[in-house]
Amino acid sequence: MSAEIRHIVEPHPVTGLTNNKLGIWLFLASEVMLFGALFSAYIMMRTGDLNWHSHGLNIPLATFNTAVLITSSVTMVMAWASVMMDSLPKFRMYMGVTILLGCTFLVVKYFEYTAKFSHHIYPATSTFYALYFTMTGLHVLHVIGGLVVNAYFWGPGASLWRKDKMHFAGRIECAGLYWHFVDLVWIFLFPVLYLLP
């Protein structure tokens, strides 16, 4: 019996979905609970801390990073659209821009973190900074993971295009779902950590 995963191009007769799409949505649901646990900790810490303060974060830089991630979400979905419209060069261009924007996000986070460290502000400094570094740090790890996957599909993974275009399109759609989720998490992290009084 073949060990090949079935129903990755044609939908499964019971679920009506390809197995990889159902799998990625189930994974994203588990990721919602992972970040949900941290948001829950934020609510508990904030309501329990009479000396809560949330000043000192760079709002313009974080706003720029929000725009960077939102733009990368658009270029990611355009990369998928390019695969569906049969254009490998356009796919490579849009996926390349997505990867560059993701790297830009990481560079900005690097400058944010090092600025804090240079002022002797660390996770142990206060409850707020403990949550800030943990939540944004976990998000950064997810961005790095997404970048590794996207870089694979931009590079060696694109060889699947020549063998089976619809299989490749399905993989790009799943990579896109993960990347949009990473953007979604930041859409909530940004106002909660940077903008609330």
Next chain:
Amino acid sequence: MSATSHADIQKHVRTYVMVFLALGVLTGITVAVSYLHLTIVPAVLLALFIASIKGTLVAAYFMHLIGERKLIYWVLVICAVFFVTLLALPVLTSGR
């Protein structure tokens, strides 16, 4: 990849651009609202309301949730129930 699907994808591309512009405007509104110096409860409700609209746009159009199979909706509904419970637990179980 048929000619019909090319036309469909072109329509999708126009939608992606509109959603991108809407997300840009909503991000601007999110930052502008923070300068109103609201008290904590209205600030939280307003921030989460705007973030939810942005999240819905990303999920519905970029993640293709509009027109997705019902099974995915059920996965997300069950996830949402547990997510809301998780967030409410610190408040509901407070000792005060």
